[in-house]
Amino acid sequence: MRITVSVIKADIGSIGGHTLPSPEVLAIARERVERAKGSLLIDAFVCHTGDDICLSMTHTHGVDDSRVHELAWQAFREGTEKAKAQGLYGAGQDLLKDAFSGNVRGLGPASAEMEFEERPNEALIIFAADKTEPGAYNLPLYLAFADPMYSPGLLLSESLHDGFTFHIMDVNHTEGDRVIVLPAPERLYDIAALLRDTHQYVIESIWSRRHPSEQAVAVATSRLRNIAGRYVGKDDPVAIARVQKIFPATEEFGPPFALGAFVAGDTRGSHNLPLMPVPINTSASTFFCVPMVSALGFSMHNGILSTPADLFADPFWHHVRDRVAAKAIEMRKQGFFEPATLPYSELEYGGIVVRLQRLDREFTIRDGKAEGAPVGTPAGVEGDNPA
Numbered sequence: 171m172r173i174t175v176s177v178i179k180a181d182i183g184s185i186g187g188h189t190l191p192s193p194e195v196l197a198i199a200r201e202r203v204e205r206a207k208g209s210l211l212i213d214a215f216v217c218h219t220g221d222d223i224c225l226s227m228t229h230t231h232g233v234d235d236s237r238v239h240e241l242a243w244q245a246f247r248e249g250t251e252k253a254k255a256q257g258l259y260g261a262g263q264d265l266l267k268d269a270f271s272g273n274v275r276g277l278g279p280a281s282a283e284m285e286f287e288e289r290p291n292e293a294l295i296i297f298a299a300d301k302t303e304p305g306a307y308n309l310p311l312y313l314a315f316a317d318p319m320y321s322p323g324l325l326l327s328e329s330l331h332d333g334f335t336f337h338i339m340d341v342n343h344t345e346g347d348r349v350i351v352l353p354a355p356e357r358l359y360d361i362a363a364l365l366r367d368t369h370q371y372v373i374e375s376i377w378s379r380r381h382p383s384e385q386a387v388a389v390a391t392s393r394l395r396n397i398a399g400r401y402v403g404k405d406d407p408v409a410i411a412r413v414q415k416i417f418p419a420t421e422e423f424g425p426p427f428a429l430g431a432f433v434a435g436d437t438r439g440s441h442n443l444p445l446m447p448v449p450i451n452t453s454a455s456t457f458f459c460v461p462m463v464s465a466l467g468f469s470m471h472n473g474i475l476s477t478p479a480d481l482f483a484d485p486f487w488h489h490v491r492d493r494v495a496a497k498a499i500e501m502r503k504q505g506f507f508e509p510a511t512l513p514y515s516e517l518e519y520g521g522i523v524v525r526l527q528r529l530d531r532e533f534t535i536r537d538g539k540a541e542g543a544p545v546g547t548p549a550g551v552e553g554d555n556p557a
C-alpha cells in the first residue's frame with residue numbers, strides 16, 4: 171500500500187513571548203486535523219516543539235496534495251484566530267500570505283513529505299526543531315547515513331553497505347529548487363564540503379542505493395526570509411526519516427543528535443548555540459531560546475500510526491541535555507562576539523543591518539576623503555523580536 175506521510179508545521183502564536191502555543195490553540199489545530207481522519211486523512215498526530223505546532227498526517231494522495239495542504243493551512247488559520255483573541259505573541263507569525271494557493275510551501279509553514287510503499291513493519295521518525303534553520307539536520311543526518319563511526323549499520327548490514335544518495339539543495343537560490351545529487355561513500359568529501367555550510371546547502375532528501383526507489387529522509391528546506399524578503403522568524407524545520415532494515419536503526423540517530431552541534435538560530439535568530447534534543451511538547455527555553463529538536467518514533471500499518479515513542483525522553487537524554495546546556499552557557503559568555511553571534515552575512519535582524527549601513531558611510535580612507543559606497547547587506551527591516 172502506497173502511503174504518504176505529510177508533516178507540516180507553523181508558529182501561529184505563543185504565550186508570553188516565543189515559548190509554546192496555548193492549549194486552546196493547540197486543541198483547535200488538533201480538532202481540525204482529527205476531523206479529517208477517515209476521509210481525507212488516514213491518521214494524524216498533533217504536538218508542539220517550542221512555539222511550533224506540528225501536524226503529522228498520513229494519507230494516500232501523494233506529496234504536494236492541495237487538499238492536505240489546505241487542511242493544514244485552515245487548521246493554522248483557525249488556530250491563529252484563537253491566538254489573536256488570546257493576545258498571544260506573534261499570532262499568525264508563520265502565515266506570510268493571506269490566501270491559500272495550492273501548497274503551503276511559499277506561504278510560510280514548513281513541510282516535509284514522503285510517499286512510499288509501506289513495509290509490513292514500517293518504522294519512522296518525525297523530527298521537529300525550533301529556533302533554528304533547515305541546515306541544523308545536516309550534521310546528524312550526514313553522520314547517520316554516511317559515517318560508519320556513528321552508523322555501524324554501514325559496516326554490519328548488507329542492506330546499508332551500498333550507501334545512500336544525498337539530494338542537497340542550495341536554499342539561498344530563489345529561482346526554483348537548485349539541487350545536486352551525490353552518492354555516498356564515493357562523493358563523501360564533496361558531500362561534506364557542501365553540508366558544512368549549513369546556511370546555504372541543506373539535505374533535502376536521502377535515498378537508498380541498494381533499493382533506489384526507497385526514500386529514507388525528507389527535510390523541510392524552506393527559509394522564511396527567502397519568502398518574506400526579511401527576517402520574520404527562524405525556519406524551525408521538520409524532517410521524516412524511515413528507519414530499520416534497509417535504513418539506519420532508530421538508535422543510530424541517537425549519538426549524532428547527542429553531539430549537540432552548534433547551529434544558527436536562538437534569540438532573534440542571530441546566534442549560534444548547540445542543538446538540544448528534547449521531549450515533545452517542550453516549551454522553548456528561556457535560556458536564550460537554545461535551539462531544540464524533538465523526535466517521535468512511530469510504527470505504521472496501512473497508514474495507521476501507533477502511539478509515538480518520545481525518542482529523546484528516556485533517562486539517558488537528561489545527561490545529554492546537561493552537557494548541551496553547559497556548551498550553551500559557555501558560548502553565551504562571549505556575548506555578541508562571533509561565533510556566538512552569526513556572521514554579518516547571516517544576520518537577519520533589521521536593526522543592526524541598518525546600523526552597519528549607517529556606520530559604513532562614516533568610514534574614511536586615511537587621506538581624509540569619505541570612502542563612500544556602503545557594503546552589501548542582506549535585506550532587512552526593524553523587526554519586532556520574532557524567534
Ligand SMILES: [Mg+2]
Pocket residue numbers: 181220221222300301404406557
Ligand atoms: Mg519556532
